[in-house]
Amino acid sequence: MKQYFKNTFDAIWTVLIGMKITLKHVFVPSVTIQYPDVKPPMPERARNRLYVNMDDCIGCDQCARACPVNCITIETVNATPDDSPGLTSQGKKKALWVTKFDIDIAKCCFCSLCVYPCPTECIEMTKVYEFSEFDRNDLIYNFATLNSDEIAEKQQKFDVFLAEKEAAKLAAAKAKAEKAKADAEAKAEKKENDKPESKPE
């Protein structure tokens, strides 16, 4: 009987101690937040998602070269004079078509080193940090805007432009050589004509 009352007392005492701790926290400011409805303020550097504004990208590759883990892949095709990619929002002339701009965010170490060297400030670290995926390949972000047909067309245009430039260069060199030959022949003929005739003895 005595043990029964002791166990009952222990149970009530334990509940009271628990309630004391709970009541104490009612009057302490809350340290938890109602995530995801409420989100904590972002630190200066965080494991965030990168974004590239392709309208302003000039394909200079500086971000890719600055990346310590090589997770940015950029491919470009030279623009031809009759098919310019236009200007950036800051008025800088674009000379390249960016045919591939991939960032493998699964490899990214979120260092932001790609952001600082960009001359047009078009690559940025966003505030988005919730981007988990089931498939690792879904963490490769493709920012290039041209489709495969457009890329093939740009490449073909540049190949034709290059071939025409090379042909023009060859034609100019040939014309120059022919002119030099004609000049040399004319000079030799003039020299021959200018020779004094030998006197008969």
Ligand code: SF4
């Ligand atoms: S944040 Fe760092 S690791 Fe990620 S893409 Fe930029 S340079 Fe590379």
Ligand code: SF4
């Ligand atoms: S540094 Fe900027 S402009 Fe150059 S390729 Fe990267 S994102 Fe584009």
